[in-house]
Amino acid sequence: MENIEYQEGRTELAALGKFALIDRLTSGFTPKQKSTAKGVGDDCAVLGSGKTKTLVTTSTLVEGVTFDMMYTPLRHLGYKAVAVSLSNIAAMNGTPRQVLVSLAVSNRYSVEALEEIYAGIRLCCDRYDVDLIGGDTTSTRAGMVINVTAIGEVESSRICYRSGAGLHDLICVSGDLGSAYSGLLILERERLTYQANPNAQPDLAGYDYVLERFLKPEPRLDIVQLLREKEVIPTAMIDVSDGLASELLHICKQSHCGCDVYEERIPIDYQTTRVCSEMSKNLLPVSNALNGGKDYELLFTVKTDDYEKLKDCEAIHIIGHITDGAPVMVTPQNTTIELRGQGWTPQQ
């Protein structure tokens, strides 16, 4: 009979942080199968040796940690669980084909509740032309965990790793950043109001964009398509799940480079700015963009030669370039701030 809580020499998970933990747990696992082209360490694993590679990725949503049932419509939850996995396929410049969904739920949930979740799963599968091909259904003592494995494909010549950024490459990001986290801030504010006074009506008017960004994100497969049409292959790519700063650091670390990103170029929606000003005078919109995460936009680098092809794309913003220095943000006052990956640890 073991007691896992009172070990000698115990290292707390929080002491290490997510990325150092994953590094520590997976170090020493060296791929041996010839069909493994890329193992742990990017948005997807890459399989196969032919002209078309298979991409595989898995993501988990956990009740009380990555979602709060209090303000998460079940249909949105199902949609988001799939969307988050498809975003990882997009981050490799790929096209998703199949998903497997594993649901672990307590008996607090009814069959009808699970049907709502599956209605959302189906909506996302239909929208992105993806097959649900399997999964697992188990019970928990409490709470819900949804795991989605997504499978996709990409031509070998178009595949984008985090490690390919080269000196002077332009740094691009799709859509806008910080809005998902702003949506979460609004939802958390209304949750506290509701808990203090259950008769209070939630005040969500005027926040529709940031709320949808948090509750029902879209994988940017349209950007993958746009890049194809523009005949641009990014040199490196990642999706923004932990915040711009964290993702830039991943690219810089794996590409052995630094970056200059310009604060005023970071795309921020006016609702994000509004939420920040309402919440606290100390909450800067750029902080939400750098550290909020869960935007599921694509962050990528392209060769300077591709500038002309992308400069007029509304959905794509060029925010800086790759350097041989440190990863920094340059303010409008021309000072530099070192980027730190604070990541995203909601409700913990």
Next chain:
Amino acid sequence: MENIEYQEGRTELAALGKFALIDRLTSGFTPKQKSTAKGVGDDCAVLGSGKTKTLVTTSTLVEGVTFDMMYTPLRHLGYKAVAVSLSNIAAMNGTPRQVLVSLAVSNRYSVEALEEIYAGIRLCCDRYDVDLIGGDTTSTRAGMVINVTAIGEVESSRICYRSGAGLHDLICVSGDLGSAYSGLLILERERLTYQANPNAQPDLAGYDYVLERFLKPEPRLDIVQLLREKEVIPTAMIDVSDGLASELLHICKQSHCGCDVYEERIPIDYQTTRVCSEMSKNLLPVSNALNGGKDYELLFTVKTDDYEKLKDCEAIHIIGHITDGAPVMVTPQNTTIELRGQGWTPQQ
């Protein structure tokens, strides 16, 4: 703000049961991608259109439901999480190549505890020559959930679905049945003893086989290899995760047939018999075999012509044949008992 617990017209999950629930949730998901050869409904999904197909499967272990931390060594847990997924690849007559491991854990666990789990994962990966290629690490508010997605391959000509059993085919099973559940019974007995008196020493001597069967099952990839050497391709195959009765019903339902299995032919280890006699005079070893589950043996059907090739294989037992009647067990007294899939719902 939603309240999911007090819906009108609520159907409890328990009212439906696992298989009916999965049917209900996944009905209407029709594969559209040409790369999807088989979607939901077998041990694995099948992808690809060439001579070699890709197999994908996912399995979840949940603390307090499928394992109890009180008596589950962490290393065994990691091993088992992988083994259970590999068993699904074996059930399609395939060879596993890669796994992705998603771990959701509370901060009750230390880094060292997770390293123990990964040591078990690694042991199983090394033993079966499988690459760990990805995963996800998230936190939970309480408890642990481990999800493993396994990827494998199989020549199209050798693939085994549940649906291929034909009239008069012989029904075979590997190893022995009911031992994993017998191991669980012992562990549960010792847990109760320990809870009543924490100074009591667990009495596990003489139960090593059944304990290992529960705590550290092996996927029967050796049987997949043996079938290849004997040049036998089963007409249908499934792994025994929910108990012999449940698996026979899956094959019969999907192959549109019945079966006669002979009670005295069902392979049962002497330790299983001993545990049953110690536990209760009413607990028959054959009940553990039929309804215990978690043995991860392979249940398969072969053409009668293959009898000669298999009759001397020690690891394979021919326990009956496919009929056009009902799925039944024939007792030594020559009475027939209709098979019912009671499945496995531990600690619930």
